[in-house]
Amino acid sequence: MGNKSIGLSIPNIEVEPILNNLKECLESGWISTGGRFIPEFEGKVAKYVGVKEAVGVQSGTAGLHVALRVLGVKKDEEVLVPTLTFIAAVNPVTYLGAEPVFIDCDKSFCIDPIKLEEFCAKECEIREDYLYNKKTNRIIRAVVVVHVFGNMADMERIIEIARKYKLKVLEDATEGLGTKYTEGKYVGKYAGTMGDMGVFSFNANKIITTGGGGMIVSSNDELLQKARFLSVQAKTDPLYFIHDEIGYNYRMLNLQAALGTDQIDRLESFIETKIKNFNRYKEAIDNIEGLTLVPFNDGIRANHWFYSVLVEKEKYGLNKDELLRKLVDCNIQTRPIWGLIHEQKPFVNNEAYKMETSIYYHERILNIPCSSNLSEEDVDMVIEKLKEFKQNV
Known part of the structure; x- marks a missing residue:
């Protein structure tokens, strides 16, 4: 008994149904970024969290990167981020040439709305409909809210603050799939579905897994379709391979989704x-x-x-x-x-x-x-x- 190894957070996988799904992928040849399991998994996640549509990507980090770009984060701007989080919540800010500004957490481990508002009120000012950091004279475009360890950040306060100070809200719900409000303004709403965009992760240690993989959600269809477009190399004309923008190879794999369709059911x-x-x-x-x-x-x-x-x-x-x-x-x-x-x-x-x-x-x-x-x-x-x-x- 004393020699038994107990893992921290290991995948819970029912082998038989997943093997059948993977066998179908292999036999059909759909192992990469096409195939029936991708839309099926996207549809199941969307239905579960109560949104119209979801966009599968290759990782939570990829989802955060695309979402920040879609929300308009640009080079030499700033994004407010928590310091108590995994670094993947912050690195994508720098991929876009922007700079993170770190905010403390509260007792929930999530970003502290009191300090968030205090920073916006005391260290910043609104000019021409944008929030500017008085110290750096940079536009602050967005706030990244991480639902740490599956706890829910104070979304009521945070969204109020964001609207007041002209900030976009990106919910990093990579650890929060299944967390939902049971009372208050957002009763019944799931983590990831209240901000402008939300991102989930299906890494091996998450509550459900596809090995890797992630998902972007939004109630704003225009933002979501832009995210989908960018995640598949921004093909304006897929038949003739016309690209009017720089995109990314971030599409979820059919093999990943083949695991996910069973996992979300459990x-x-x-x-x-x-x-x-x-x-x-x-x-x-x-x-x-x-x-x-x-x-x-x-x-x-x-x-x-x-x-x-x-x-x-x-x-x-x-x-x-x-x-x-x-x-x-x-x-x-x-x-x-x-x-x-x-x-x-x-x-x-x-x-x-x-x-x-x-x-x-x-x-x-x-x-x-x-x-x-x-x-x-x-x-x-x-x-x-x-x-x-x-x-x-």
Whole structure:
């Protein structure tokens, strides 16, 4: 039992139906950027999140890149981004020659609407219908909102702020597929569907996977069709290969979609298991002094993609890095939160506004196993070790 390896977030794949789909791809010759599974998967995702249409792409990063371009981000402009996120939420800003400006997080790990509004009000001004950064004299075109670990950012506040300050809203819902509001202005709305555009990811560690792959959604059909056009090399005339713009080879593969059509059908059962396991962890961790299983926001049904434990050394006796090493030595895969993006080498000279909460969490948060096929025995094994490693302080 002690030698069993428990992964952090591993794919939950039912082999038989996927093998049948892949066999069809191989036998028909449709293995690349054409074939029936792509529109089928796009249609299923669109229906699930309640939008008319979705555009499949090769990764969440590709989706973010295309979406930022469609939203009008240009060279020498700025985009407001969180620092507590995976770097893929920020890198695409630079692909377009724009500069990220980093905003702190709140207790949800998501971008802090209070600091977002404060930055816009105090550090910027509206001129000629655009928001300008007074320090750099650059136009700030958009804000990227990441639904971190499947929690929901405060979209009511953020969209209000964005409209007031002339900002486009791109929702990075790469971790948030299935998270939705259960109350408030956006009741019933899913993460990714409230901003101007939203992007999902189907990377191997996400709640559903296609190996790689991503999806762009928008309620604005014009923006969505522009994204589709750019993702297939911007072919104005596909028969005669006429290209009036620079496009990208970002189309989702039929092989990826062949996995996705089955995975999306199982999403609700995955979320159900994740919630059950989260609650099992919580009941036990509530009784371990110095550890807190960080809750998801009220007013939402979160997908519970990742579970975050706050480690307080003063009470637990170990810091998060010491606990991480002990768990890894027991073949229990855990990971720290990402390195804060404003501290990464490519971005150290970019503006970072009032960093406090993100630094606090970076020093104390550990992600523990959360796969949708995690057994109760696995959860109990992790809990047992968390209890065992507590020091007398």
